Amino acid sequence: MSSLVSARDDAGLLSPQGPASPTLTKGTNPLSSKVSTVLSASYADTEFRESLALLDERGVHSTAETRRKLRLDLQKEVIDSNGEILDEFAKVAQQLRRIGLTIGKLNESYQEMKSQITAARESTTTALQEASQLMTQRQQVERKQTLLKSFNASFILTDDETASLTLTSEPVDDRFFAALQKAKGIGQACEVLLGFEDQTLGLEVMEQTSKHLNHGFQKLYRWVQRELKTLNLENPQIGSSIRRALRVLAERPTLFQNCLDFLAEAREHVLSDSFYTALTGSSRGGVVDASVKPIELAAHDSLRYVGDMLAWAHSAAVGEREALEVLFISDGDEIAKGIQAGRENEVWRLVAEDGEPADDFDPVAALNELVDRDMSGAARVLRQRIEQVIQTNEEIILAYKLANLLNFYRSTFSRLLSRGSSLVDSLGGLESEALRQFRSLARDHVATLQGDFQHTPGDLRPPDFFLDALEQLTAIMATFETSLTPAEDRETDFKPVLAEVFDPFLSGCLNMTQTMKSPSSSIFLINCCLAARNSLTRYDFTASHAAQLQERIDEQKRQLVESQYHFFRMESGLDSLMESLGPLTEDIEDVEKLLSLESLQAPSLTRASQTLDNFLPSALMDAVEKLRHLQDATLTRDVTYEAAERFCVDFEHIEVIIMLLDEFVEQKADADGESEVQTLRALFPRTSGEIRVLLS
Known part of the structure; x- marks a missing residue:
């Protein structure tokens, strides 16, 4: 701060208060400008403060000597700095000269290489053009080769595949099914080729593939028939190859149905022979099977005989169904899908004879139908044997048991197969025949007993x-x-x-x-x-x-x-009395009418009292004895007690009437002055309480 003040004082000394010179008055005084600049500087300015601090560190005092020395030092420093800068720029200039020489050499080399390249290019242009054309041609050839290879793989059967598909000497194995699948895929892919303008290729490939495919299905059809001849459905391990063949053959519904017909015919003969063996213990050819216990010899009566035959038929049908389920349904709905696809390909099968669309294939219904056809031969023999039993039977209970047994198996087979199967219809007919025989025997039995109805x-x-x-x-x-x-x-x-x-x-x-x-x-x-x-x-x-x-x-x-009540009234001697007093009430007018009744006169009333006394001791026993032939003792007791109760109620009515009469007579005698009057109670002393005790 002292330096600043000194600087300001020096500035004042450097600017005397004298008249301005002509030069200074015309323009701005440099020294005044500097002083103004110094004075206008703010101490808050960082650079200004650092400059002052630097001066203070050097111990500079504001003197003329110091200021000159300081100015000289600053100028020297500036000159030294400029000299150093010039030395550095000299080095830079020297490097630039070296770089210029290097660039010149590079330009010469570039020009030389450019000239050589241009010459080489002019000499190889023709060869490059020819090579480019060859490369393009090579790419086209390779693309065509790839396309041809893909086409052959997708649309052409190889010789081995054709042989496996068409030659009967080749086995039906995985290679056959793979070739068949490829042929079907080619047929589907040919539909794409037919979408182009040129359809020749698609038609040729489709014609050739269809021919091979037909040969393949025919080969598979014949192979399946051969396998079905030797197929043993009783074997739990049925080969997967035959199941696979049937799934594939289902795509040709006609061939598949022919195979089913062939299988049904073969199984019908097998089951018929088995049933005959089960019945007799020997085959139709006379070969005895020692492992079989003949039904005809084991059955002790007709019902057991029919039951054993029906049980065998049920067991055979269940076994047949289980085996065919393994053969046709174990792989899900593959056969149904194949048949549906075949119907879509066979356009003429889409519409039935009546003009309605064909129904979807139901594998369960088809299986039931096939089992029913397999059992048809055995069912015919079964029907003949059961009809013979029904017709020769003469027992009513046995006839009904046969009908009930047939009803049981008819219901069982209805759930196993279907209600419309021929086996179920056959059993239904046998059941109806058994019921007719039952009704006929029952009516004949009633007719024979007509004479017993009279005794x-x-x-x-x-x-x-x-x-x-x-x-x-x-x-x-x-x-x-x-x-x-x-x-x-x-x-x-x-x-x-x-x-x-x-x-x-x-x-x-x-x-x-x-x-x-x-x-x-x-x-x-x-x-x-x-x-x-x-x-x-x-x-x-x-x-x-x-x-x-x-x-x-x-x-x-x-x-x-009612009969017991009538017995009580008649045997007690009170019937006439009850009949005459029953409709009367306790009205005084009715009571007056009773005095003239014959049944209430002394002789009649005395006789009735004596008869009642004679009846009462054994009345209940006599009434029960009357019903001794009734086989229900409780009912006998209830009937007797109910009749006795009615009799007691009527007796109470008589007792009330007699008491009213006695009261009326006594009142009349008192009015007439008579001292002695004979009462009805004296002639008829029994009370309703006594009657109830004796009849209870």
């Missing part, structure tokens, strides 16, 4: 023919219980059976009651209905018939109650 048992129990019918019905119901009839249809389906084996016998019992007197007719009919109801209530499919029998029992029970 009523002396003890009023159910007749023997009715008990035999119930025993027969029980066996039939037990058989029907094991059938596969749905629960909601069981009662409806069994009603025709009841109409044949039960209703005629019940009607015979009803007709027998027409010639009987009451209560014997009611007792006899109740006994019959009770026996029938006890048999029918064991099963739910006879509920409606059992309910009808219960209604009939209740009706006859009411008649027995």
Whole structure:
């Protein structure tokens, strides 16, 4: 800061306050400008502060000597710096001269090389053009070779593939199926070639490939037929080659169906022979099979015989279906897809005879149909044998058991195959025939028993023919219980059976009651209905018939109650009294009318009282004895007690009337002044309480 002040003082000394010289007045004084610059400088300026700090470090004082020395030092430093710069620029100039020489040499070399290259280019231009053309031609040839190779691989069968596909001497192996697959692929690819303007190539390739493909399918068709001749479906390990061949052959539905027909025919003969062997123990050629136990010798009765034959047929059908499932369905829906593709290729098969589109191939339905065809030969023999058994049978229960057995297997085969299969239809026909035989035998049995319908048992129990019918019905119901009839249809389906084996016998019992007197007719009919109801209530499919029998029992029970009630009235001697007093009420006018009744006069009332006293000690036992032939003791007791209750109620009415009469007579005597009056209670002393005790 002192330096700055000194500088300012020096600036003031350098600028005396005298009149300005002419030169300085005309322009700006350099010294004044410097001083102004120094004075205008701000101490906050960093450079200014650093300059002042530098001066302070040097210990410079603002004197004239110092300022001159400082100016000289600064000038010297500037001159030294300029000299150093000139030395450096001299070095740079020297390097530039060297670079210029090097560039000149490079230009000379470049020109020389350029001239040589131009000469060489002029001499090789023709060869390069020829090489370029050759390279282009080579690329075209290579592209054509690649295209030809791809075309041959995609559209042309090799000689080995053609031989494997068409020659019968070549085996049907993986190479055959690969060639066949390639031929099918070529046929599909030819459709692309036919899309171009020039269709010659596509037509030629397609014609040649179609010929090879047809030969291949024919070869496969013949091979499959040979394999099917020796195919053993009982072998659990069926070769995969035949399954693969069938999947491929399915693309030609006609050939595939021919193979199925051939297989069905072969299997029909095999199963027919097996069934014959199972029946007799020897083949049709007379060869005895010791491992087979003949059904005809093992079956002890007709039902066992038919059951064994049906069981064999079911076992054979199940085995056949399982084997064919392995052969046709184990690989999913490949065969269905193949047949669908074949139908799409065979345009004439798209429309059926009736003009409707052909249905989609159902592998399960086709399998069921094939199994049914395989079983057709055995089914014919089975039908003949069962028809013979049905026609020669003379037993009603056996006939129904045969029908039920046939119904069971018909339902089983319906689930195994289908409802429309010939085997199911055959069993359905046999079932109907067995039911016809059952109805015929049942009606013949009823006709033979018409004479027994006229003889009523002396003890009023159910007749023997009715008990035999119930025993027969029980066996039939037990058989029907094991059938596969749905629960909601069981009662409806069994009603025709009841109409044949039960209703005629019940009607015979009803007709027998027409010639009987009451209560014997009611007792006899109740006994019959009770026996029938006890048999029918064991099963739910006879509920409606059992309910009808219960209604009939209740009706006859009411008649027995009425008969017992009549017995109590007649034997007690109170019938006339109850009949005369019954419609009367406790009205005073009605009571006055009773005084003139004959039954209330002293002799009649005394006689009735004595008869009642004689009746009461054994009344209940006599009433029960009347119903001794009723086979239900509980029902006997209920009927007797109900009749006794009605009798007691009527007796209470008589007692009330007698008490009213006595009261009326006593009141009248008091009014007339009479002292002694004979009361009816004295003549008829029994009370309703005593009656109830004696009849309870």
